Amino acid sequence: RDSLQVVCGAAAHHSVRRAAWLLGLPEPFAVPGTGGGLDPAALDGALTELPGPHLVVATAGTTDTGQVDPLADLADLCAHHRAQLHVDAAYGGGLIFSDRHRALVDGLDRADSVSLDLHKMGWQPVAAGLFAVADRERLAPLALTADYLNAPDDTGAGLPDLLGRSLRTTRRPDILKVAVTLAALGREGLARLVDDSVNTARSFADRVAAHPRMELWDRPALTTVLFRPIGADDGQIAAIRRTLLTEGRCVLGRARADGRLWLKATLLNPHTTPEDLDRLIDLVEGSTPR
Template identity: 65%
Template sequence: MSTPSLASGPQGPHALRPLLDTVLEALDEGAHARGGPLPAGGPAAVAARVRAAVGDVLPPNGDPHALRTLVHALAEGAADPADPLCAAHLHCPPLAVATAADLAVGVLNPSLDSWDQAPSASELEALVTRALAREAGASDALVTTGGTESNQLALLLAREALGAGVHLVCGANTHHSLPRAAWLLGLPDPVIVPAPAGTLDPAALDDALTEIHGPHLVAATAGTTDAGLIDPLPEIAAVCQTHGARLHIDAAYGGGLLFSDRQRHKLTGLGAAGTVTLDLHKLGWQPVAAGLLAVRDPHDLTALHQHTDYLNADDDTEAGLPDLLGRSLRTTRRPDILKIAVTLKTLGRTGLGTLVDQVCDHAQEFAALVQGHPAFELHDRPTISTVLFRPAHTTDDTVAAVRRKLLHQGRAVLGRARLDGRLWLKATLLNPYTRPDDLAALLALVEKTVQEPA
């Protein structure tokens, strides 16, 4: 075997070009072999194909065709979020320009734990995070791996600001990562407030804050995972102000509405939060990962300060070398900010806002199709881009079985959500280029599957 090449340095471009051709060809061939939004056959069939492709994971001698073989296997067995019939989760199809920027990150391999490993990347991160923070009414933002890490950071900052006895008060609709973060941080058991309509009830929140001695951290949601609902943020902010409670808003899903002139009014009240979770690998069309935690009071971030001489020695910091350790709980971390920066600069507010408007419009169109079809029931009109629906006059067992059958056959990827005591199919529409015919085809496919024998 020839000597393996490096991705960077003088020979990097020469070494990468043929490999990129190999990857692109294997992606295309794998997608054609898959033939739909999901591989057919279910977990056992996918596992068998992957095992056959991999063979010996660490063979005595290398295989020069491994790149093509394994990329092909991965693509053939992938869920394709760009397929209009792949609409289960908050799993977006990434933009080509963002993915290309991610390649540059892989080549240069900066690590944002000290300035001398990432000189330009550290400055780029500072510029972009503060600009995005201002969009959310905050002063600064940290880059995270997504909503879960952002929510954990928000609780950590609240604990350091308010004390270890701070109570998390959140709705029954809250993302699972928030109660989990309270457990990880050793906080008291969260107080769960009813959300009978799928959103946090301000009156019930007021009662809860009255009954429980502080300090309190209230967590509201702007874009629930199940239905894409937004809590009444101005009313919740007013209740928090009355009780002197700190407010965190999980806008991992809904935060992207800030880019749209038509949609951003739905986030009125966001600026009242001490911390806001944002996640641009949802309504930002970024490759995973692209999370942020926006922070209103920059002094909160002093709680994250760490000192280790080999990364941020005092004399280096005094001499002007930026200290990066307080920008994350992680040490080694890649500059995910580059793909975000490239996307913001390439598309601008208008371009991103157009994509947001398109997926929101698609959701309204799909909801209208469901509502006008006698064989289906619509849960409610969508708030963002999630539509809950189910075949009419069927049981929850039938709804679950239809979803699994579509998955097993590789024909469509729909999610599931339990609301109002019933199970619903969930279509999360994040592909801005979905066409009306695609929406009609999705509904027709579900109808056909319901009618097929079990």
């Protein structure tokens, strides 16, 4: 049988390539497209030309820009080509809590599998990730038996089956923290946090766009804003970020888009104030070489 061919966008998370390597699969094929997203027309061509079987990895919230692939269109293509669809919703999956922004991930429910990283738009510990499948039978390979861990008479008596719950048998029970958060805040409470964070990012983008000495890359899709001082070169952008980081004044990421280096503000604190946003711009401007 031919090896499974993973197909993804150019902006797919680095873990896609790492996972393929760990599993002994061929190098994932990165579909070329504007902005690194997974373009449906380009994907159609790739699935037509590449030998299968295929696993398409779409992204709901890229690391650099927060871009969300057109999930519904990609699901249609995967159904047509009989390809499996996995959605990396590590960043953008939290949008499902929000009635106002859930449409950005339309089609997520049509994926064969979805990964969620709730330490982002879920406000959980770093390890609180989830892997969800549409068909529970896909998890059958986890149904192993080791007599010292999950003997049938023990599980029948109600003891937990650790082997069937995680790839890491001794993983911390972070799902308890997710459950407590859902119980305490509910979907409405989490939706408010999501909506506040998205609104904060849009407000920050407005401030950058209106500032005479700052440049905005684009309107934010989620909560990530790329910006840079006008006239600064890439070396200066990198130096600004390192200076602010090492001096303990603020933590900004970095991303390359349209061939240039940008400062990246990922705004996920729902308590961020307008004054905080103005202060961030002031810090960047104050660290910009004259």
